[in-house]
Amino acid sequence: MVTKLDDAARKAAFAELPDWTHEPNRDGITRTFEFDDFVNAFGFMSSVALLAEKADHHPEWSNVYNRVEILLTTHDADGLSQRDIDLARQIEALV
Numbered sequence: 001m002v003t004k005l006d007d008a009a010r011k012a013a014f015a016e017l018p019d020w021t022h023e024p025n026r027d028g029i030t031r032t033f034e035f036d037d038f039v040n041a042f043g044f045m046s047s048v049a050l051l052a053e054k055a056d057h058h059p060e061w062s063n064v065y066n067r068v069e070i071l072l073t074t075h076d077a078d079g080l081s082q083r084d085i086d087l088a089r090q091i092e093a094l095v
């Protein structure tokens, strides 16, 4: 079973991921990425998709031309879990 992060773990995670914003309505974290063009945005999405599939943890996201908006939340926990933080870390390593 996946559990939601407690307050201390959230605090540490948010400090470590300063470019991500907590989204209280979904209890997730969000970041918008901007690239030079669509090809680069889509290439990034392809890389994230491979990471997500490997982790069996999938982003909610949208793409408009060169922008990719990602929301990470854990459906199985109904909120933010360590899985979201781990995937965010991996995404950060790509950019």
Ligand code: H2B
Binding pocket: 056, 057, 058, 059, 072, 073, 074, 075, 076, 077
């Ligand atoms: N992704 C996200 N974001 N949250 C989940 O709870 C989740 C997932 N659960 N990907 C996984 C798939 C689950 O449905 C499968 C069966 O492992």
